[in-house]
Amino acid sequence: MPRTTKRDRYHHGDLRAALIDTAMELIAEHGVQGFSLAEASRRLGVAVSAPYRHFADRDELLLAVGVRASELLVTAVRAEESGTAAEDRLVAVARGYVRFAAKHRALFESLFGTALSPIGEPELERAARPVKEAFHTAAMTLADGDPTAAEALGVAVAATAHGYAGLLRLGMFGKGEAAVDTAVGRAAAATRALIEGRAALY
Structure with a gap:
């Protein structure tokens, strides 16, 4: 069975959960100071404006x-x-x-x-x-x-x-x-x- 990625979850309408997962990954890798909405967007392959549909800010x-x-x-x-x-x-x-x-x-x-x-x-x-x-x-x-x-x-x-x-x-x-x-x-x-x-x- 193919593995479901966070990008797949986004395309199935679960961008909010995918952003939280990605933010956790980025924090684990770089700490809170190394995390940004723009970086989360890039990792998910979505527009930098996409997260703002679910979160007002960082x-x-x-x-x-x-x-x-x-x-x-x-x-x-x-x-x-x-x-x-x-x-x-x-x-x-x-x-x-x-x-x-x-x-x-x-x-x-x-x-x-x-x-x-x-x-x-x-x-x-x-x-x-x-x-x-x-x-x-x-x-x-x-x-x-x-x-x-x-x-x-x-x-x-x-x-x-x-x-x-x-x-x-x-x-x-x-x-x-x-x-x-x-x-x-x-x-x-x-x-x-x-x-x-x-x-x-x-």
Whole structure:
């Protein structure tokens, strides 16, 4: 069966999705600063005016990329879920966060940096809501409903996951899938340690 390309998708009326896919490719290759609507148009083989049928400007397309990145993060977290206990759910968030950072490095740096649309955009909030809800619910359960304790635990786990993701990107654990598995495993172990010693966090 012939492979469907992004250009084929455009000719079948799915230019918006093709532009998002292409923008993600360009960001992965060159970073957000190396991305432009004109370059996306060239890669798709469409007129430079074509993207403006779907996006008002570059920032609006970048917002759509941010939404897609958030959806990929949700998928990564759900793939790590192994139980219904609050501790397991919180560990799954940490594991999924690190694995997402490894698999989608440029998107991760963009999503959690300042290059994409500001935090608080409704579209981004909706896309990331499943992870935030799982994170918040698990932290509240482990903190016995105490919002101060839940926030302290949540911030500590988030900082830990982000830290391991950063160390992985710096090559601290080596290269390849073995390095990713090491970083994911250590983030999970550190999260469990934080949960066990959570009383010392506040």
